[in-house]
Amino acid sequence: MIKPRTPPGVMELLPRDQIAFQRMLDTIRRTFEGFGFLPIETPVFELSDTLLTKSGGETERQVYFVQSTGALEKAAEGLPELALRFDLTVPLARYVAEHEHDLAFPFRRYQMQRVYRGERAQRGRFREFYQCDIDVIGKDSLSPRYDAEVPAVISAVFAALDIGEFTIQLNHRKLLRGYFEGQGIDDTRQMTVLREIDKLDKRGEDAVRATLTGEEFGLSDEVAERLLAFSRVRSTGHDDALAKLDALGAGTELFEEGRNELRELLGQLRALGVPESRYALNLSIARGLDYYTGMVYETILDAHPQIGSICSGGRYDNLASHYTRSKLPGVGISIGLTRLFWQLREAGLVATADSSVDVLVTLLDDASLPDALALSQRLRGSGLNVETQLEPRKLAKQMQYADRAGIRFVVIRGEDEIAKGVVAVKDLRRGEQFEVADDDLARTLLVEREQARSMP
Amino acid sequence: MIKPRTPPGVMELLPRDQIAFQRMLDTIRRTFEGFGFLPIETPVFELSDTLLTKSGGETERQVYFVQSTGALEKAAEGLPELALRFDLTVPLARYVAEHEHDLAFPFRRYQMQRVYRGERAQRGRFREFYQCDIDVIGKDSLSPRYDAEVPAVISAVFAALDIGEFTIQLNHRKLLRGYFEGQGIDDTRQMTVLREIDKLDKRGEDAVRATLTGEEFGLSDEVAERLLAFSRVRSTGHDDALAKLDALGAGTELFEEGRNELRELLGQLRALGVPESRYALNLSIARGLDYYTGMVYETILDAHPQIGSICSGGRYDNLASHYTRSKLPGVGISIGLTRLFWQLREAGLVATADSSVDVLVTLLDDASLPDALALSQRLRGSGLNVETQLEPRKLAKQMQYADRAGIRFVVIRGEDEIAKGVVAVKDLRRGEQFEVADDDLARTLLVEREQARSMP
Numbered sequence: 001m002i003k004p005r006t007p008p009g010v011m012e013l014l015p016r017d018q019i020a021f022q023r024m025l026d027t028i029r030r031t032f033e034g035f036g037f038l039p040i041e042t043p044v045f046e047l048s049d050t051l052l053t054k055s056g057g058e059t060e061r062q063v064y065f066v067q068s069t070g071a072l073e074k075a076a077e078g079l080p081e082l083a084l085r086f087d088l089t090v091p092l093a094r095y096v097a098e099h100e101h102d103l104a105f106p107f108r109r110y111q112m113q114r115v116y117r118g119e120r121a122q123r124g125r126f127r128e129f130y131q132c133d134i135d136v137i138g139k140d141s142l143s144p145r146y147d148a149e150v151p152a153v154i155s156a157v158f159a160a161l162d163i164g165e166f167t168i169q170l171n172h173r174k175l176l177r178g179y180f181e182g183q184g185i186d187d188t189r190q191m192t193v194l195r196e197i198d199k200l201d202k203r204g205e206d207a208v209r210a211t212l213t214g215e216e217f218g219l220s221d222e223v224a225e226r227l228l229a230f231s232r233v234r235s236t237g238h239d240d241a242l243a244k245l246d247a248l249g250a251g252t253e254l255f256e257e258g259r260n261e262l263r264e265l266l267g268q269l270r271a272l273g274v275p276e277s278r279y280a281l282n283l284s285i286a287r288g289l290d291y292y293t294g295m296v297y298e299t300i301l302d303a304h305p306q307i308g309s310i311c312s313g314g315r316y317d318n319l320a321s322h323y324t325r326s327k328l329p330g331v332g333i334s335i336g337l338t339r340l341f342w343q344l345r346e347a348g349l350v351a352t353a354d355s356s357v358d359v360l361v362t363l364l365d366d367a368s369l370p371d372a373l374a375l376s377q378r379l380r381g382s383g384l385n386v387e388t389q390l391e392p393r394k395l396a397k398q399m400q401y402a403d404r405a406g407i408r409f410v411v412i413r414g415e416d417e418i419a420k421g422v423v424a425v426k427d428l429r430r431g432e433q434f435e436v437a438d439d440d441l442a443r444t445l446l447v448e449r450e451q452a453r454s455m456p
Numbered sequence: 457m458i459k460p461r462t463p464p465g466v467m468e469l470l471p472r473d474q475i476a477f478q479r480m481l482d483t484i485r486r487t488f489e490g491f492g493f494l495p496i497e498t499p500v501f502e503l504s505d506t507l508l509t510k511s512g513g514e515t516e517r518q519v520y521f522v523q524s525t526g527a528l529e530k531a532a533e534g535l536p537e538l539a540l541r542f543d544l545t546v547p548l549a550r551y552v553a554e555h556e557h558d559l560a561f562p563f564r565r566y567q568m569q570r571v572y573r574g575e576r577a578q579r580g581r582f583r584e585f586y587q588c589d590i591d592v593i594g595k596d597s598l599s600p601r602y603d604a605e606v607p608a609v610i611s612a613v614f615a616a617l618d619i620g621e622f623t624i625q626l627n628h629r630k631l632l633r634g635y636f637e638g639q640g641i642d643d644t645r646q647m648t649v650l651r652e653i654d655k656l657d658k659r660g661e662d663a664v665r666a667t668l669t670g671e672e673f674g675l676s677d678e679v680a681e682r683l684l685a686f687s688r689v690r691s692t693g694h695d696d697a698l699a700k701l702d703a704l705g706a707g708t709e710l711f712e713e714g715r716n717e718l719r720e721l722l723g724q725l726r727a728l729g730v731p732e733s734r735y736a737l738n739l740s741i742a743r744g745l746d747y748y749t750g751m752v753y754e755t756i757l758d759a760h761p762q763i764g765s766i767c768s769g770g771r772y773d774n775l776a777s778h779y780t781r782s783k784l785p786g787v788g789i790s791i792g793l794t795r796l797f798w799q800l801r802e803a804g805l806v807a808t809a810d811s812s813v814d815v816l817v818t819l820l821d822d823a824s825l826p827d828a829l830a831l832s833q834r835l836r837g838s839g840l841n842v843e844t845q846l847e848p849r850k851l852a853k854q855m856q857y858a859d860r861a862g863i864r865f866v867v868i869r870g871e872d873e874i875a876k877g878v879v880a881v882k883d884l885r886r887g888e889q890f891e892v893a894d895d896d897l898a899r900t901l902l903v904e905r906e907q908a909r910s911m912p
Contacts, residue, residue: 004554004779007503014558015494034836036813036843038471043584047463064522068574098460102470118524128499145846271826273833323460357492370727377729380490387492390601
């Protein structure tokens with residue numbers, strides 16, 4: 001006998017939590033599709049030499065390799081042939097490069113699959129987790145206009161998920177780098193200074209200021225103060241965002257390019273009807289240091305900033321330089337849904353879902369089985385999810401089961417009901433019992449279900 | 457530069473095929489939920505000692521092991537800690553045993569995830585493929601009535617998938633073993649004889665007869681002939697199935713038990729309204745030799761029997777004896793969707809889907825961008841999937857793009873249309889263009905879309 005154990009670092013759910021999780025996945029998918037993104041799926045593993053094109057780095061240390069029994073026995077030298085994907089970006093790059101001639105550009109794709117990282121086992125750290133990504137990939141070029149659709153998608157997704165107010169924080173790498181440039185910090189030092197600024201949240205302003213003015217960076221107090229003031233800029237509302245951009249004063253060409261793109265983006269967000277409470281400038285965000293080259297996005301739950309960014313992304317110059325000579329600029333975002341779900345549950349923000357089963361058709365005696373089966377099937381034909389009690393039990397037991405399972409409607413058709421041509425329905429959510437004519441049953445339950453869904 | 461390559465033995469789809477595949481997954485899921493099955497997902501890997509409880513065997517030879525970079529460097533002795541699941545049954549057994557006290561029994565679960573087998577690379581053989589499974593697991597016992605729901609689910613799934621007429625073939629291991637018993641073939645030899653009978657399709661009747669009457673088995677010509685006649689039994693229609701069961705004559709207790717369960721099942725199928733053309737006795741099917749103990753199912757596409765069974769399963773005595781002392785009998789089926797999709801495509805039975813995008817909102821000049829964005833967003837609010845042309849191009853180019861992408865509706869709002877308060881719509885499926893009042897646009901397109909979906 002072996003003790004049954006889930007491997008450490010994965011999130012495995014009981015059915016009612018799985019239903020809640022699945023509904024979030026469905027909502028995200030529906031919203032992605034609403035904005036014209038197309039689905040792709042890639043295999044869980046890639047060829048190791050395809051996946052590991054970059055040299056070393058933290059991510060590579062966390063890769064899981066995959067070996068067939070045969071390869072294991074041969075104890076072959078070198079890297080195993082296959083490795084599990086650690087994100088959806090590298091597989092996307094490989095996919096786009098491999099299928100380049102079969103795709104229409106700009107290529108708008110969404111992908112919602114699990115990824116794998118050999119994280120240290122730790123509460124809230126997952127070795128297997130869902131990412132829900134969208135990206136738009138251009139060939140040779142991609143208009144900055146695509147960058148404005150991205151916050152509109154984020155806004156629609158989290159409004160639909162209904163997990164509280166949120167703010168999409170916006171920044172632009174060109175604005176950031178252009179500002180640094182204007183302060184006399186040249187290209188080569190920008191990255192390292194940015195890296196310090198990126199630590200503001202963790203280290204606090206005083207520590208960062210000390211580093212910036214210290215021996216290594218040698219910035220003047222004045223310049224350090226300006227950088228910190230810049231990174232403190234936050235806006236509240238649409239007009240304030242535009243005013244804050246104006247107030248930054250004149251800058252380098254790069255700076256003005258970034259500022260103009262931000263202004264354009266704000267205009268498009270308004271045209272797209274994104275509520276202005278949902279987006280704001282936050283000039284401290286940088287989103288990694290090498291990859292992003294234009295707009296960057298982070299999303300914060302207003303009431304739970306400690307959760308950190310629940311949806312992040314940005315604009316990059318070239319997706320697939322390791323696989324193709326074509327220049328493929330893009331913009332995209334990622335939602336780490338497993339971690340988000342876990343955090344929402346920890347914070348009590350996601351309730352256990354009702355069952356996906358709408359109706360329990362009860363069975364009072366063996367003779368009624370054919371009737372119960374036929375009734376169940378009729379309800380299914382109307383689009384209801386129905387479980388049939390297949391062995392007679394006391395009615396109280398069947399009610400209790402439905403209640404515990406989160407099934408809302410219990411349908412009873414005993415001799416009395418058959419004689420009257422009606423069905424008795426117990427609505428466990430409302431705690432009401434009512435009778436309804438045979439022919440009206442399906443419609444009545446469907447209407448109730450739709451009402452409940454629109455008013456959760 | 458690395459040549460971008462999908463690993464061998466996986467099915468990776470272009471977006472429009474992915475949409476077709478996703479619709480099949482959605483249809484299957486909807487049907488499973490219709491019958492009251494609850495979703496679960498398990499991690500892609502299990503602990504190796506949990507997964508590999510059985511000794512050796514073909515499946516085990518095909519297992520993929522998973523190792524973190526660290527473990528690989530240490531070149532640890534023994535089996536790697538993790539292995540990819542090779543089916544959904546072992547993970548289900550582990551899941552039910554692990555969460556036994558949190559589940560309500562009979563536990564009805566569905567699971568639709570990918571599984572992994574180190575198959576020899578070969579056309580139509582996949583190393584990664586979707587399985588779509590349902591199982592009902594009882595605690596201590598499970599009424600045979602659950603066995604009758606299973607063909608009703610199969611019937612509903614394949615009717616909804618709309619891939620042609622099909623027949624669910626039914627047999628019962630107790631009928632089979634009872635019949636053998638009646639022919640004087642004892643328990644110990646039944647398995648090996650069954651294994652020969654199971655080869656009928658591959659080897660042909662003459663070869664099997666020769667083996668059965670040969671030295672190893674030593675059956676008389678008469679007994680061999682009776683076994684072959686038994687395994688030739690097929691029914692057409694409900695009454696014929698009952699008549700064929702009657703015609704088998706009296707048998708052992710085991711035989712009668714199997715026959716009674718088959719009769720009951722046929723009665724329930726009728727009560728569930730399963731069309732009688734969709735099920736038939738086929739007393740030659742055995743579905744593996746050790747695992748199943750009662751009803752067994754195979755499903756054949758009537759016009760494409762060469763594809764083999766597209767959905768199989770049966771009743772088993774004890775799901776999780778490796779993990780728990782609880783007795784957990786069950787019944788279930790599995791659809792290997794990746795292989796099925798591939799085969800349907802090869803046979804020309806699945807068409808490339810239209811895009812998931814319903815509408816392309818065109819853009820004729822930069823000044824109209826805010827209007828195009830607002831219009832797009834309004835349509836999205838009505839539940840339509842909308843792509844916005846973000847950079848102006850010649851209208852003919854935009855039409856051509858929509859046509860190639862499989863987007864049905866192209867929406868145009870130029871100066872003329874704005875002046876008239878209308879929108880011009882090009883319906884690429886019908887090849888028609890029409891005008892519709894601004895306010896009626898969303899409703900008109902939704903109605904058209906619903907009509908197209910109900911009449912494919």
